[in-house]
Amino acid sequence: MTDYATLLKESGLKATFQRMNILERIEVYGHMSIDTIYEEVIKTHPSLSLATVYKNIILMVEKGVLVEVPITGKKPKYELLKEDHIHLVCTECGDVEDKPQHTVADELFASMTQKENFTLSKQQVNLYGVCNYCKVEEAS
Amino acid sequence: MTDYATLLKESGLKATFQRMNILERIEVYGHMSIDTIYEEVIKTHPSLSLATVYKNIILMVEKGVLVEVPITGKKPKYELLKEDHIHLVCTECGDVEDKPQHTVADELFASMTQKENFTLSKQQVNLYGVCNYCKVEEAS
DNA sequence: CTGACTGCAAACGTTTTGCACGGTA
DNA sequence: TACCGTGCAAAACGTTTGCAGTCAG
Numbered sequence: 001m002t003d004y005a006t007l008l009k010e011s012g013l014k015a016t017f018q019r020m021n022i023l024e025r026i027e028v029y030g031h032m033s034i035d036t037i038y039e040e041v042i043k044t045h046p047s048l049s050l051a052t053v054y055k056n057i058i059l060m061v062e063k064g065v066l067v068e069v070p071i072t073g074k075k076p077k078y079e080l081l082k083e084d085h086i087h088l089v090c091t092e093c094g095d096v097e098d099k100p101q102h103t104v105a106d107e108l109f110a111s112m113t114q115k116e117n118f119t120l121s122k123q124q125v126n127l128y129g130v131c132n133y134c135k136v137e138e139a140s
Numbered sequence: 141m142t143d144y145a146t147l148l149k150e151s152g153l154k155a156t157f158q159r160m161n162i163l164e165r166i167e168v169y170g171h172m173s174i175d176t177i178y179e180e181v182i183k184t185h186p187s188l189s190l191a192t193v194y195k196n197i198i199l200m201v202e203k204g205v206l207v208e209v210p211i212t213g214k215k216p217k218y219e220l221l222k223e224d225h226i227h228l229v230c231t232e233c234g235d236v237e238d239k240p241q242h243t244v245a246d247e248l249f250a251s252m253t254q255k256e257n258f259t260l261s262k263q264q265v266n267l268y269g270v271c272n273y274c275k276v277e278e279a280s
Numbered sequence: 281c282t283g284a285c286t287g288c289a290a291a292c293g294t295t296t297t298g299c300a301c302g303g304t305a
Numbered sequence: 306t307a308c309c310g311t312g313c314a315a316a317a318c319g320t321t322t323g324c325a326g327t328c329a330g
Contacts, residue, residue: 014304014309034295049312054295056310061213070210072264073201075294088258099256104248111244112267118228118237120269124212127248128264132257154284154329174320189287194320196285215319 002027002080011063018052021045023065023080031069031077031096067123069096084122092134142167142220151203158192161185163205163220171209171217171236207263209236224262232274 004023005015013019018041025040026032032040038053057078060066069077069087074094086105088097101122109120130138144163145155153159158181165180166172172180178193197218200206209217209227214234226245228237241262249260270278 009305016304016310018311047312050294051296051313052311068212070212070216072208072210072216076210076212088252088256090258091261091264097256097258099252102248102251104244104251108242108244108248108267111242112228112239112269116228116237116239117272118230118269119275120267121231124231124268126210126266126268127252127260128266129252129258129260135259149330156285156329158286187287190319191288191321192286198321 007065011060011065013059013063013065017045018048019056019060021048022053022056023060026066026078027080030098031079033075033077035075037078069124069126071096072128081123087124087126088131089126089128090131090134091128092130092138095131095133097131147205151200151205153199153203153205157185158188159196159200161188162193162196163200166206166218167220170238171219173215173217175215177218209264209266211236212268221263227264227266228271229266229268230271230274231268232270232278235271235273237271 002023004020007023008015008019021041021044022037025037029036029040034053034057037057038048038050041053042048057066061068061078064081066078067081069079069089071077071089071094072091077096079096084101086099086102088099089095090097105125109122112118112120142163144160147163148155148159161181161184162177165177169176169180174193174197177197178188178190181193182188197206201208201218204221206218207221209219209229211217211229211234212231217234217236219236224241226239226242228239229235230237245265249262249265252258252260
């Protein structure tokens with residue numbers, strides 16, 4: 001459980017209830033779209049405005065509190081900035097799974113950064129495929 | 141230089157001038173957004189409608205002629221379906237670079253597919269970072 | 281010739297904006 | 306108290322849709 005108030009203040013943002021609720025919901029769910037964040041937070045904070053969600057997501061991405069995860073054919077999702085990990089993004093359901101940094105992945109990063117002259121940001125290594133749940137669904 | 145007419149017909153689509161122009165521009169540029177496709181094609185085909193571009197991109201992605209490449213914080217780009225490769229996506233300028241399939245990457249795919257029960261589609265391995273051009277820009 | 285495709289214009293949903301009010305520090 | 310942040314409603318924007326006319330096969 002993160003101290004959202006401190007996190008926000010360290011990023012130069014005021015610790016409002018709206019922002020802390022947004023961060024708390026994202027931490028619980030892992031990865032959320034704007035819509036889902038809004039729908040979740042109004043359950044406990046019904047006066048929340050969708051415009052406020054938009055403004056805050058943009059702001060918190062700029063400040064590096066949140067990270068945007070793009071999804072093929074769908075709206076992007078947002079997660080808290082956390083330690084390096086790989087995203088497995090399901091092309092069927094859009095679900096995002098975090099996987100710990102992998103030694104093979106490290107080699108790939110080193111190779112790309114050195115040989116290809118392209119500095120990889122490890123927070124954004126997104127591999128697209130079909131998750132286990134959707135594989136089972138497809139078979140039926 | 142691909143035979144776009146045959147490619148389209150094999151996918152069950154009529155080979156219209158609009159579609160062939162769209163495919164030709166995408167092949168030349170490598171990766172394009174809807175806007176850029178429209179702006180490019182009207183240069184040689186001024187009566188083209190933006191709605192037609194939307195309809196055709198959606199259709200050709202469905203038919204597997206085109207592949208959508210999601211870009212953090214930007215609109216998606218589209219490329220022709222081609223042999224397996226890795227996408228290096230620049231988080232600064234949004235530019236996409238293709239890199240040939242890498243032996244290290246193959247190991248990563250095998251690992252994810254076997255251990256993690258997640259079937260990777262090799263056409264969609266997108267690594268985000270900062271390209272060489274933007275690195276030079278940032279330094280100034 | 282016929283169904284698929286196009287272009288237009290309107291409709292739609294999402295995101296952004298401006299502003300008066302309210303809350304944090 | 307001062308300013309940042311919120312909520313509202315309107316505006317702007319990107320995308321989709323319906324339809325009448327056109328074209329590829």
